[in-house]
Amino acid sequence: MTQEDLSKKISDLKEEKNGIILAHNYQIPEVQLEADHLGDSLGLARKSSEVDADIVVFAGVDFMAETAAMLNPEKKVLIPDREARCPMAGMLPVKLVREAKRDHPDAAVVLYVNTLAEARAEADVTCTSANSVQVVNALDEDEILFGPDRNLAWHVEQNTGKEIIPIPEDGYCYVHRMFSPEDIRLLKEEHPDAEVLVHPESAPEVQKLADYICSTSQMLGRAEKSSADEFVITTEVGLVHRLGREFPEKNFYPVLDEGICREMKKHDLEKVYRSLRDEKFVVEVPSEVAESARRATERMLEISS
Incomplete structure (x- = not known):
């Protein structure tokens, strides 16, 4: 089927089943364009609770779909490809958290x-x-157990003055670990007026070269309000597609064209269509786990509201 055919079938199924599609900023452009709501993990977590829908198709990785399922036990949450698993999330099994506690x-x-x-x-x-x-x-508390990303833990410690204990000792995102100071310096030589936006999952030496440390949503906000016309984007390349689409008058340069999350890219429009059509793959979290994890998530939403 063509993209146009798939889009029409998805639209019909959403209306028939009262379904919506949530997609993370790192999705391929075709999936981004099909999404009812496009955003980062916090924005999508909030949106999953706000929408009036019976079915939520979550084009993201496993932990994101789990968040939506926990916050919305009355909704059916689906993930188009169940192999879309975040490697960093897998670095922090519950056993390590209990030992650290x-x-x-x-x-x-x-x-x-x-x-x-x-x-x-x-x-x-x-x-x-x-x-x-x-x-x-x-x-x-002044002592904080923080995981699984060590680089984000470093960023938090620099900006809070609290003792941050990373768990595990070296958890990381393999995409953000690709970026080096030399990559940024080379782009700055080519584009000296560009603002450097760096995701806090990047290494400390990369963060130190940033004009702004930003989540994906904050990069979008910075691009919108900044007077700069050029930006060096230090995160997964999927965000560059969205930035270029929403701000066509500005130029965005990915630090690495190879900065691709393979797991995020497992979803495509065909899989989104089949997920909605066949109502699979259902994301379920055991009730006792969901209750405790939901409290921690809801506390975050209260603090950041």
Whole structure:
């Protein structure tokens, strides 16, 4: 089927089944364009709770769909490709969280939403890259267990003055780990007037070269309000597609064209269509896990509202 045919079939199924499509900023352009709501993990978590829908097709990775399922037990949450699993989330099994809590009984546990639900059920509160500093600053504790991304933990420590203990010791996003200071310097030589926007999952030496440290949603906001015409974008290339589409008068340069999340790109329009048509693959979180993880997520939403 052509993209136009698929789009028409998806539109008809959404109306028939009262369904919506949520898509992360790192999705391929065709899926971005088909989404009812496009955004980062925090924005999509909020949107999943606000929408009037019976079925939510989540074009993202596993932990994102789990968040939507936890927040909306009355809705059927689907993921088009069940192999869309975040490697970083898999670096923090619940066993490691429990061990860290035993070793640091007075510490607050803040887990990045890029973590599987079972681990998040052990957290006091979750966070995203957009609100991590705000969440940690809102806590009374000065000692924070933070996982799974070590680079985001470093960013939080620099901006809160609290003792941040990363769990695991070296959790990381393989895409953001690709970026080097030399990549940015080369682009700045070519485009000296460009603003450098860096995602906080990047290494500290890369963050230090940023004009602004930004989540994906914050990069969109910065591009909109900045007087600059050029931007060096230090995150997954999917966001560059959206930036170029929404701000065609400006130029956006990805630090690496190879900065691609293979797991995010597992979804395509055909899979979105089949997911909605066949109502699979259903994302389910055990009720006892969901209840605890939902509390940590809801606390995050309260702090960042």
